[in-house]
Every structure is written in C-alpha cells, then in structure tokens.
Amino acid sequence: MKTILTVFTLACSTLLSSAAGSAKAGQAMPKLPQLLPGAGVPNTSGKVVLVDFWASWCGPCKASFPCLNRLHEKYASKGLVIIGVGVDDDAAKYKAFAGKMGAKFLIVHDSSHKAAEFFGPSTMPSSYLVDRKGVIHSVHTGFRGAKTEAEYVTEIEALLAAKP
Amino acid sequence: MKRPAIFVIIAIAYPLLSACSDSLVRVKPYERGNLARPVMAESLDPLLQAMTEHGYFSREASSGGGGVGGGGCGCN
Numbered sequence: 001m002k003t004i005l006t007v008f009t010l011a012c013s014t015l016l017s018s019a020a021g022s023a024k025a026g027q028a029m030p031k032l033p034q035l036l037p038g039a040g041v042p043n044t045s046g047k048v049v050l051v052d053f054w055a056s057w058c059g060p061c062k063a064s065f066p067c068l069n070r071l072h073e074k075y076a077s078k079g080l081v082i083i084g085v086g087v088d089d090d091a092a093k094y095k096a097f098a099g100k101m102g103a104k105f106l107i108v109h110d111s112s113h114k115a116a117e118f119f120g121p122s123t124m125p126s127s128y129l130v131d132r133k134g135v136i137h138s139v140h141t142g143f144r145g146a147k148t149e150a151e152y153v154t155e156i157e158a159l160l161a162a163k164p
Numbered sequence: 165m166k167r168p169a170i171f172v173i174i175a176i177a178y179p180l181l182s183a184c185s186d187s188l189v190r191v192k193p194y195e196r197g198n199l200a201r202p203v204m205a206e207s208l209d210p211l212l213q214a215m216t217e218h219g220y221f222s223r224e225a226s227s228g229g230g231g232v233g234g235g236g237c238g239c240n
C-alpha cells in the first residue's frame with residue numbers, strides 16, 4: 001500500500017512540475033502593465049484582448065501578422081485589443097522585424113521575458129484570447145493560416161457579443 | 165535505513181530534482197533565438213547536403229536508400 005502511495009505521489013508531483021508555468025484557459029490574466037512595464041500597454045478592462053507572442057526568428061510568426069492586421073482592422077472598433085509581444089533577446093532585431101511587418105496593432109517588447117514567463121508559451125507563435133472579464137478564454141499554439149484565422153474569428157465574435 | 169525513510173527521501177527528492185531539470189536543462193520556446201540562427205543548422209551548405217544525400221540513396225538503393233522502402237536497381 002505504501003509503495004502504491006509513493007508511486008502515486010511521484011506521478012502527481014511530476015505532472016504538477018511539468019504543468020507549472022503556463023497559462024491556461026479559465027485562468028485570470030494579470031494586469032498587462034505589470035508584466036510589461038514601460039511598454040505603454042493601454043487599459044484593457046472590459047475589452048476582448050488577444051495577446052500574441054512572436055519572435056523575429058520564427059517563420060509562422062511572420063505569416064501570422066497579415067492575419068492579425070485583418071482582425072485588428074475588422075474588430076478593433078468593436079472592442080478587440082491585439083497586443084503582439086516580441087520576445088527577441090536582441091532589441092535591434094525586434095525593432096527591425098516590427099518595422100518590416102507593418103503591424104497596425106500594438107506591439108511591445110518583452111525584453112525581460114516577464115510576460116513570457118507568466119504565459120509560458122509552449123511554441124512560437126502562441127496566442128491567448130482573453131474575454132471582457134479578463135479571463136483567458138482559449139490558447140492558440142502555432143499558426144496554420146486560414147484555419148487559425150477562422151478559429152480566431154469565431155471566438156472573437158462570440159466574445160465580443162458577450163456582455164461585459 | 166528503514167524502508168519508510170527511503171520512501172520519504174525519494175518522495176521529497178524526486179520533485180525537487182525534476183524541478184531542477186526543468187529550469188536548468190530545458191530551453192524554453194521563446195528562448196530559441198540562437199538555436200534558430202542559420203549557423204546552427206545541421207548543414208551550412210544545402211547544395212552539398214543534397215548531393216551527399218543523392219549519392220547515399222543511389223549507393224544504398226538496394227536496401228531502401230534513405231527511406232523505408234526496400235529493393236530496387238539503384239540505377240538513379
């Protein structure tokens with residue numbers, strides 16, 4: 001019996017240690033200005049927020065920018081805030097990539113990786129859709145073109161339709 | 165040492181050590197900038213790699229070359 005209990009404890013602790021450090025659906029998102037100090041993140045209370053983690057060295061991240069621009073153009077006036085969080089170590093590469101991509105939404109540099117450590121993206125890009133109450137509604141990992149965009153549209157429209 | 169003591173030591177040490185392996189060994193997805201640099205690629209010369217692979221699968225065609233299929237004349 002003791003052996004079984006020990007094995008059970010070990011299994012639980014392994015699961016807990018491997019699952020630690022990544023944000024999940026249903027979890028409350030902390031205030032972004034605390035995670036990204038000095039980045040000029042606006043007050044997003046009562047708004048639907050899409051936090052997207054990207055890097056200049058990540059191919060799918062590059063492919064996701066036109067999609068995010070389209071979402072911004074379509075839904076920003078209805079209450080969607082898209083925040084692209086660049087995680088490059090090199091600030092020059094971050095700036096060069098951000099300038100080249102022509103993002104119409106807000107992009108910020110997570111130079112200290114404070115935000116990345118909280119969200120713990122499992123792959124690049126990863127995005128977190130947050131509802132009007134500040135709770136993470138869904139997590140998207142990777143970018144698969146039109147399929148991912150269709151998922152974004154469905155979820156964003158549902159969240160925007162919900163009352164604050 | 166009594167058996168229960170061993171179990172307690174293992175039960176405490178295992179999660180502690182596994183936590184160490186998480187923070188010390190694993191490069192997190194957002195820290196892979198250096199690994200993504202072209203200089204970190206397996207081969208720096210795509211043409212040389214393509215020619216080497218072509219030579220390999222031609223030479224080893226009778227046993228499937230670089231794939232899982234077997235047999236063939238090896239005449240390409």
